[in-house]
Amino acid sequence: xxxxxxxxxxxxxxxxxxxxxxxxxxxxxxxxxxxxxxxxxxxxxxxxxxxxxxxxxxxxxxxxxxxxxxxxxxxxxxxxxxxxxxxxxxxxxxxxxxxxxxxxxxxxxxxxxxxxxxxxxxxxxxxxxxxxxxxxxxxxxxxxxxxxxxxxxxxxxxxxxxxxxxxxxxxxxxxxxxxxxxxxxxxxxxxxxxxxxxxxxxxxxxxxxxxxxxxxxxxxxxxxxxxxxxxxxxxxxxxxxxxxxxxxxxxxxxxxxxxxxxxxxxxxxxxxxxxxxxxxxxxxxxxxxxxxxxxxxxxxxxxxxxxxxx
Numbered sequence: 001x002x003x004x005x006x007x008x009x010x011x012x013x014x015x016x017x018x019x020x021x022x023x024x025x026x027x028x029x030x031x032x033x034x035x036x037x038x039x040x041x042x043x044x045x046x047x048x049x050x051x052x053x054x055x056x057x058x059x060x061x062x063x064x065x066x067x068x069x070x071x072x073x074x075x076x077x078x079x080x081x082x083x084x085x086x087x088x089x090x091x092x093x094x095x096x097x098x099x100x101x102x103x104x105x106x107x108x109x110x111x112x113x114x115x116x117x118x119x120x121x122x123x124x125x126x127x128x129x130x131x132x133x134x135x136x137x138x139x140x141x142x143x144x145x146x147x148x149x150x151x152x153x154x155x156x157x158x159x160x161x162x163x164x165x166x167x168x169x170x171x172x173x174x175x176x177x178x179x180x181x182x183x184x185x186x187x188x189x190x191x192x193x194x195x196x197x198x199x200x201x202x203x204x205x206x207x208x209x210x211x212x213x214x215x216x217x218x219x220x221x222x223x224x225x226x227x228x229x230x231x232x233x234x235x236x237x238x239x240x241x242x243x244x245x246x247x248x249x250x251x252x253x254x255x256x257x258x259x260x261x262x263x264x265x266x267x268x269x270x271x272x273x274x275x276x277x278x279x280x281x282x283x284x285x286x287x288x289x290x291x292x293x294x295x296x297x298x299x300x301x302x303x304x305x306x307x308x309x310x
Contacts, residue, residue, distance in 0.1 A: 069206070069207075089121055095116045098142070104149070105141065116137070123281065125281075129268050145205065150259040152258060154240050155184065157236060157286070158284045161178075163175055175274065181269065182236075184223075185221050210249060218247070223244075238288075243256055
């Protein structure tokens with residue numbers, strides 16, 4: 001099964017970003033029932049996977065006519081508390097992790113379609129950000145597109161980075177704060193498949209039924225603002241309660257449901273106007289099994305812009 005997913009962040013403290021990525025899964029079949037049809041995303045897509053262009057009109061974006069949501073019938077893998085390291089980036093020859101049955105299994109994703117660079121045993125991002133189709137990286141789960149991480153108290157990773165002007169000596173405007181947004185998607189806040197035109201109405205575990213369409217802001221993903229600094233990666237860890245801002249209709253969650261995690265993202269603070277260059281290093285992505293989260297304050301992202309959709 002393959003499908004494209006859009007990632008939304010919305011609300012006064014979370015910026016909407018659009019991303020679409022091909023996710024190849026195995027051992028996961030779709031349920032019965034026809035998915036709804038809806039308006040196509042706006043034109044102007046950029047990057048592999050057809051990212052939605054800024055300002056594109058989402059149309060009716062899947063009204064659900066012709067059938068209800070369709071969910072996969074596969075069984076999510078349960079994370080093992082005895083194997084908290086999910087991805088250590090130590091093998092530069094593969095972007096995949098997990099064994100497909102007993103450990104969390106997935107693949108690395110860069111929104112711009114580039115092959116993830118793991119030189120030196122870390123995930124190294126070094127790219128221009130000129131549109132929402134370049135504004136993030138993440139992890140997609142395979143075998144089944146949802147993971148039960150309730151064995152963990154939260155999630156952690158090591159990170160460093162810096163945001164600089166797009167080109168040396170060129171001032172295109174005020175750069176964003178030195179932050180990224182760590183996003184943990186959960187089924188209750190993901191748009192239901194019959195509203196997800198960006199995912200071509202493919203089966204998903206999404207349960208959120210938006211008021212009008214997938215871009216209207218009534219479905220939002222829990223997120224955490226993470227400050228970045230240059231130099232050696234700094235360890236960060238966050239309890240589930242520290243990753244917040246989620247919402248869904250009718251039963252969305254403010255914080256992630258650890259038993260129903262669907263995507264992991266590090267979103268870059270692109271505002272739709274000022275391009276920039278970002279260098280980012282990520283390492284040691286793991287489940288938190290003891291202790292607490294690390295408080296990490298940062299400037300909130302700009303207000304939501306529904307035109308960017310997700």
